[in-house]
Amino acid sequence: MLRKSTIEAQSALSTYCRNGIETELEGAKLDRLPHYRRLVYNVVVNALNTAYPITQKYVTEGWEDLQHRFFSSHYCQHPQIWRMPEELIAYVAENEAELIAKYPALIDLLRFEWQEVFLFMMPDLELPKHGDAAPNLGDKVVLEPEMQLLILTYPVHKTHPSKLIDAQPGQYASLAWRERETGKVQFMDISIFYALFLEVISSEELSVQQAGAKAALHLGLSNDESWSSNLQHFVNKLQEKRLIFKSE
Amino acid sequence: MNITEGAIGVGYRRAMTDALLDGTEIRPDFVELAPENWIDVGGTWKKRLNQVADKYPILCHGLSLSIGSPDELDYDFIAKLKAFLDEYDVPLYSEHLSYSKCDNAHLYDLLPIPFRQDAVDHIVNRIRIVQDMLARPLVLENVSYYTPVAAEMSEVDFVSAIVKESGCKLLLDVNNVYVNAFNHNYDPKAYIDGLPLDSVAYMHMAGHHKVQPDLIIDTHGAPIIDPVYELFEYATERTKPVPVLLERDFNLPEMAELNGELNRLRDIAASQWVNSSSSSHAS
Incomplete structure (x- = not known):
């Protein structure tokens, strides 16, 4: 001793x-x-x-x-x-x-910068089994696991640091992922609706439409047709970047 | 993976990756890395490390075990360490005879342990635990230090007691012997003679930086100087053949220059060890 x-x-x-x-x-x-x-x-x-x-x-x-x-x-x-x-x-x-x-944007900026470091360095995560076809609104989906969402109060993901001091608080979201081929970390500015949709779909086994409806309800969106077509467009965009897949 | 006795390796820095994979300008017999920089790493650098590991044997030299800490060992970390050593089939894992965590705070650098008998007893016990958990021998390095702290025995007695009482192996860092001898006014050769040289399993060589007329800092940021090569020769005359590492962490030169240092080490090692049997070199 x-x-x-x-x-x-x-x-x-x-x-x-x-x-x-x-x-x-x-x-x-x-x-x-x-x-x-x-x-x-x-x-x-x-x-x-x-x-x-x-x-x-x-x-x-x-x-x-x-x-x-x-x-x-x-x-x-x-x-x-x-x-x-x-x-x-x-x-x-x-x-x-x-x-x-x-x-005021300090915490958001630290989180945003750390997310890039972590995604670049994080252990490899296996892509879950998935189907080949592009997902439609009625499909259940799986997400790229090497992807993270950040909900932000300040737009640190799209504002030069010299301008951040004048940035107004609000609701912003940034989606970041590590490309499987290159290992590079990429970012996408997304709306709060899409961020909520991704949160729902990653935590519950729902179809794209059901998850969208839940996110829309949470935000008080009533125009079903408007968000549905936009959501299909968003899902197509994610699918092109190989971030979302139709479930098997 | 087995590694040849007398093999000459280099400390792996990420900036060296292309040159190591190409193998034209620099061609070590093995590379050494700090597992802390690679555990739980994926993506680009995991792929690059795997490429390097396909081409060279990997030895590991840890930073965060903190064997001399008053704090409890980090068992979760040691479990992760074992998984990493197993994954890369690492034949030799070494660490520093120092502490880098205290009062439940990591310091990320190497602090000198008080040279005291209670510290010897404490560390001997911890070495046994770590060796059991890792299922491999621990090889501990004599570290450079700039001041003793609360010392009650000499450095050489402290290091020797730990090696002898624990049965661990010794990483003889020849540059550290030189640095410490200079900083604390002792004879480096007498220091080497005082160590349990039969337990030497690995050697380190490096450059350093003199910051004051009476103080050298062990920077790993400069070429090895001639007196350290001479001390290396002295050490190799008294030890069995072991792997030898060139450490260069900062101010990386052209790879050809680094390879020149590897070749000089290789020549010295070969002149001492190539025709020797292990028994003829036992001290």
């Missing part, structure tokens, strides 16, 4: 590396401790900057301070450094009300 003083020494060095506040450390050469802080912190900052290049441009004042606060006070949980930046999203949501007030 480790002695208390051994644990305390390890904890003191670790804490210093996280917060950079000078500390007494038994038997240490104090002039060399800053190298540990620098090396550790550089790794973390590089990982965050790589994951969030657009957010860096959006948060014109305070990005570096945010990184410092995050690493100082958050307990990074993931053993894989490339997964660590995801933890910034929850940290900001729970602890950074002041920064969010200044940069």
Whole structure:
């Protein structure tokens, strides 16, 4: 069993590396401790900057301070450094009300950027068995599993970071997927109706028409003919991109 | 997958992929990678890794095991690690004799463990657990460090005690010996002589960067310098043939230049090991 003083020494060095506040450390050469802080912190900052290049441009004042606060006070949980930046999203949501007030699209932008990283890197998921024919409104369907939907309050998926500060809140949706052939992540701006339709169809075994009706009811849409023809068009578009398939 | 004793490999960086697959400018005997950078990765990079693994044996050198941490081992991570090592038929898995997690927070870099007997006992116990879970021996590296922390014994005694008491294997990082000897004013050859050299299963070689007149940082960002080659030669005279790795993580040069370093290591290893039997080199 480790002695208390051994644990305390390890904890003191670790804490210093996280917060950079000078500390007494038994038997240490104090002039060399800053190298540990620098090396550790550089790794973390590089990982965050790589994951969030657009957010860096959006948060014109305070990005570096945010990184410092995050690493100082958050307990990074993931053993894989490339997964660590995801933890910034929850940290900001729970602890950074002041920064969010200044940069209201911050959370959406972090989620959007992380989605691209994750989709590009995520484990391969097998495409479920499916039929060959294009799905019609009466068909049940299966979806490409390497695809994710984001419901957003700010249009971070279609706005330059320099213009985001003036963006108005609303309801936006972005569909992202990893192309099987190229491995590239692609995005599509979609309406809230289509986003709701995809949420319904991915969670319940309904036909395209039934899922559309449920989404329409949720949004209070009454013109059945209008959304039906648009939905068929949307499904055709997804089918062309090999994101939706008729069930077997 | 078996790997030849005395094989010379290179640390795999993604930027090297095309050159490694082409095999014209650089042709190592194996490649080493950090499993943390590849576990649960799919898409483009999974395909590329599989191509590399089809062409070269893969050795793994971990970053996040944190064998010296006061925190509990991460059993979920070790299970994932085992699955990865099995998937790529990895014949040798090494890690660092350091800690990278403390107070339930990952630090993503290597911190020096207090050189103390209680730390030895703690780590020996953890090595046994990890070896049982991975169903393979653990090979631990002597790490570079810039200051001792709460030390009660020498570095060489600390490393030796852990290797001897746990039965784990030793990754002798020759550059780290050089860096530590410089930073802490000891004789690198005496340090090597003090290690349980029969347990050496792997060697690392790398470049470094002098940041102050009295301090070298182990950057893996420069070519190996002549004194480190000389120390490597000294080490190979005293060890049985083992795989040797060239680490280059930053400032990647032209692949031909890197291959030149591989060839120099290959020449030294061959001169010491090619006509040797394992028994003749035991220290």
